[in-house]
Amino acid sequence: MGEARILLRSDAVAAPGDPAEVERKLGVAELLWNDGFVRKAAIIVLLAALWEAYGTWLDNPLLFPTFHDTVVTMFDRTRDGTIPLRAWASLKVLFMGYGAGIVLAAVFTILAISTRIGTDFLETVTAMFNPLPAIALLPLALIWFGLGNGSLVFVLVHSVLWPVALNTHSGFKSVSNTLRMVGRNYGLRGLPYVARILIPAAFGSILTGLKIGWAFAWRTLIAAELVFGVSSGQGGLGWFIFENRNLLDIPAVFAGLLTVIVIGLIVENGIFRTIERATVQKWGTQS
Amino acid sequence: MAALLDVNGVTLRYKTSSVVVTATEKVSFSVDRSDRFVLLGPSGCGKSTLLKAVGGYLKPSEGRMRIQGREISEPGADRMMIFQEFDQLLPWKTVLENVMFPLLMTRRLPRKEAGQRARAYLEKVGLTRVVDSYPHTLSGGMKQRVAIARGMAMEPDILLMDEPFAALDALTRRTCQDELLQLWEETKFTVLFVTHSIAEAIKIGNRILLLSPHPGRVKAEIVDVDRVSGDDGSAGRLEQQIHDLLFADRATAH
Numbered sequence: 430m431g432e433a434r435i436l437l438r439s440d441a442v443a444a445p446g447d448p449a450e451v452e453r454k455l456g457v458a459e460l461l462w463n464d465g466f467v468r469k470a471a472i473i474v475l476l477a478a479l480w481e482a483y484g485t486w487l488d489n490p491l492l493f494p495t496f497h498d499t500v501v502t503m504f505d506r507t508r509d510g511t512i513p514l515r516a517w518a519s520l521k522v523l524f525m526g527y528g529a530g531i532v533l534a535a536v537f538t539i540l541a542i543s544t545r546i547g548t549d550f551l552e553t554v555t556a557m558f559n560p561l562p563a564i565a566l567l568p569l570a571l572i573w574f575g576l577g578n579g580s581l582v583f584v585l586v587h588s589v590l591w592p593v594a595l596n597t598h599s600g601f602k603s604v605s606n607t608l609r610m611v612g613r614n615y616g617l618r619g620l621p622y623v624a625r626i627l628i629p630a631a632f633g634s635i636l637t638g639l640k641i642g643w644a645f646a647w648r649t650l651i652a653a654e655l656v657f658g659v660s661s662g663q664g665g666l667g668w669f670i671f672e673n674r675n676l677l678d679i680p681a682v683f684a685g686l687l688t689v690i691v692i693g694l695i696v697e698n699g700i701f702r703t704i705e706r707a708t709v710q711k712w713g714t715q716s
Numbered sequence: 717m718a719a720l721l722d723v724n725g726v727t728l729r730y731k732t733s734s735v736v737v738t739a740t741e742k743v744s745f746s747v748d749r750s751d752r753f754v755l756l757g758p759s760g761c762g763k764s765t766l767l768k769a770v771g772g773y774l775k776p777s778e779g780r781m782r783i784q785g786r787e788i789s790e791p792g793a794d795r796m797m798i799f800q801e802f803d804q805l806l807p808w809k810t811v812l813e814n815v816m817f818p819l820l821m822t823r824r825l826p827r828k829e830a831g832q833r834a835r836a837y838l839e840k841v842g843l844t845r846v847v848d849s850y851p852h853t854l855s856g857g858m859k860q861r862v863a864i865a866r867g868m869a870m871e872p873d874i875l876l877m878d879e880p881f882a883a884l885d886a887l888t889r890r891t892c893q894d895e896l897l898q899l900w901e902e903t904k905f906t907v908l909f910v911t912h913s914i915a916e917a918i919k920i921g922n923r924i925l926l927l928s929p930h931p932g933r934v935k936a937e938i939v940d941v942d943r944v945s946g947d948d949g950s951a952g953r954l955e956q957q958i959h960d961l962l963f964a965d966r967a968t969a970h
Binding site for chain 2: 607608610611613616617626630708712713714
């Protein structure tokens with residue numbers, strides 16, 4: 430029987446004056462390109478350029494105004510206060526419906542995780558109502574709540590409630606058993622348990638639900654305003670679009686649509702991205 | 717002196733969708749203060765189930781379990797669990813906040829003192845450098861150390877460890893075992909430790925309860941385990957003896 434021998438190598442000792450490359454600074458271009466915001470801005474600039482090119486080539490402002498005309502109109506209408514006023518009218522109703530929808534979704538999901546019959550209830554009603562387009566309820570809502578914000582809020586709640594409840598509930602269900610046991614180990618139960626363990630652990634899914642709910646609500650609202658427009662003398666963005674189409678002021682129609690898009694982009698990339706960066710990305714639960 | 721933890725004739729059953737499984741049958745043992753009590757057995761002997769029952773997550777269908785004379789009926793912070801899974805840390809809290817969390821939730825200490833105690837225990841496990849990091853940036857071994865610090869900071873009656881090092885690589889596992897023993901030397905806490913590794917049981921424990929599988933029954937109790945050492949080969953001999961004991965009936969069954 431022989432013995433194993435250890436042969437020492439000097440590779441691990443860095444030679445003086447020749448340090449091994451462990452870290453390298455990235456170049457400016459590479460750094461910029463790594464920023465999601467820069468990449469997305471580049472895509473938007475490209476799309477705007479395509480729009481401008483097609484509009485100029487078509488040369489028919491009644492069918493397809495150029496990007497330049499649209500932006501000028503948007504700027505004018507913003508300066509004279511029309512667009513901000515209309516956008517605010519829309520957003521006000523949206524916040525009411527979105528808020529009410531989230532509160533209801535919270536109540537439903539808390540019921541669903543605390544009792545088995547609650548789970549069955551949530552799963553059944555979500556399966557029933559989630560596929561139903563919110564806008565299909567509008568005629569009914571008009572009969573029930575009249576021509577006003579009540580009807581709008583009703584359809585908004587319908588469009589927010591189900592996706593938020595569904596995502597939150599599936600998020601709660603996928604919280605790992607270990608984390609549940611950890612929470613109970615400290616004597617947490619009931620609402621503190623939900624608030625301290627389940628909600629943060631399922632935050633990624635909840636945020637997804639909130640994003641989907643937001644998008645559903647926004648598009649439902651604009652569509653609903655297009656259908657019946659004015660309520661209490663002050664229409665929203667949907668009505669602004671409808672009104673200007675009737676006046677054949679197509680650049681203004683485009684300006685209205687662009688405003689809808691811009692608000693959507695701001696909420697998605699500004700608000701939701703910031704929340705994501707400060708929570709699920711920082712915690713490493715979502716990349 | 718009455719035992720710290722007294723488990724008396726405990727039978728544990730749980731239901732799956734179609735059958736009732738008996739995990740352990742009439743298991744009795746008692747753990748004294750400052751014991752390093754190891755539950756050892758092959759998979760299927762119900763050792764983890766037994767630990768969860770002591771943790772209060774399961775109710776025994778027979779027998780009783782008492783800690784400091786109190787009947788165990790639900791989970792509580794007097795019995796801190798340390799799990800095998802790395803996701804036992806709350807990912808939305810930093811290392812320091814994780815250790816403080818149970819102290820604050822049970823209103824054991826006000827925030828300031830909780831912070832001080834958490835730092836003290838994190839220093840004991842050698843993690844002062846990462847107190848403000850989030851768990852996902854840590855290695856597996858570091859996560860388990862945080863979990864141990866979190867358990868110890870509560871200064872519970874007993875620490876319940878469910879194969880805490882099983883998911884670690886071999887080198888880290890050895891370091892963690894040594895550190896656990898070092899910590900025990902310092903504070904002499906009581907620990908109930910579950911493992912399926914004979915070597916780990918001998919290294920960690922001063923008493924070992926040997927369980928046989930399907931259903932889990934007590935096969936033997938080994939005391940004065942800390943008298944053996946690896947230097948004179950006595951640990952190796954004990955390991956062989958335990959191995960033979962565990963596989964004795966398997967040889968006759970085949």
